[in-house]
Amino acid sequence: MSRVEVRNLWKEYGDQVVLERITMDVAPHSFVSLVGPSGCGKSTFLRMLLSQEKPTRGSILVDGQPLADEPQPDRGVVFQKYSVFPHLTAVENVALGQEFARAPFTGRLFGRARRAALHEAGALLEGVGLGDARGKYPAQLSGGMQQRLAIAQALARKPRILLLDEPFGALDPGIRADIHDLMLSVWWDTRMTVFMVSHDLREAFYLGTRVVAFDRPTEKDASRFGARITFDIALDPAAPIKERLREAEHGSATDELGEELAAMAAQADRDDPAPGSTTRRDDPASRDGETA
């Protein structure tokens, strides 16, 4: 659980300004959805949070401290394209994070330490619904199972900030809905601060406690300008999605986004005429009685 302060952040690659004047104060245990057109710098922003890229100007503070220069275990990441070691089983893939944390040069633990790492990895796999798949290799898992494994792997190093770069984009709708609920329960249990890039506005509004949009100005000489924050709204996590969409529609900075949100709110109404059934299930009380 960490507070993240982004102060007047700029990112340029050569002559190209990708992001400019990005400022946001993110409260601990927020779930921030980042949206915006392709190429507006969402992944670049995540890479800066991960310390894979350095800002050209401005700063990022985590709990009041400047980010370390290198990626650290306090920040985990899950990408859309799943990358694991194909020659390791699910449980070995999850244990690997711990092995590298404890034995950075060899990445290998032995004896009791290895058994403890495998035991903890097994518990994490149980937590994401992969208890029965611990001995399987990645090629033997479905896309949804692989993303569950990616989440377990990211959690193995107990990050305080989790960065998700379109993690559910390649999944079928039904599987996606299950993983959304898994993600919310993980987020709730671990108290992590989450930043998620998504192209799916409905997903962004379903999962996010805050939705931030980046966009570039539309003037002719726009290439000289980077994307800025055009929309930043905190949402009531307890409200059903259609109410959160409506709330956002009214606060929307651009007509285009407002229209899209209105259409989604209307669709959510048709999908869910009974209020409440699409309420986010992100607290233990509302998850009581839920079947796994």
Ligand SMILES: Nc1ncnc2c1ncn2[C@@H]1O[C@H](COP(=O)(O)OP(=O)(O)OP(=O)(O)O)[C@@H](O)[C@H]1O
């Ligand atoms: N390492 C790099 N060197 C030069 N330019 C880069 C680099 N990384 C990203 N860019 C440029 O920065 C811009 C933003 O890219 P980025 O991947 O962050 O956008 P995005 O919003 O995540 O896009 P998408 O939604 O399509 O994934 C693009 O124009 C891209 O070409």
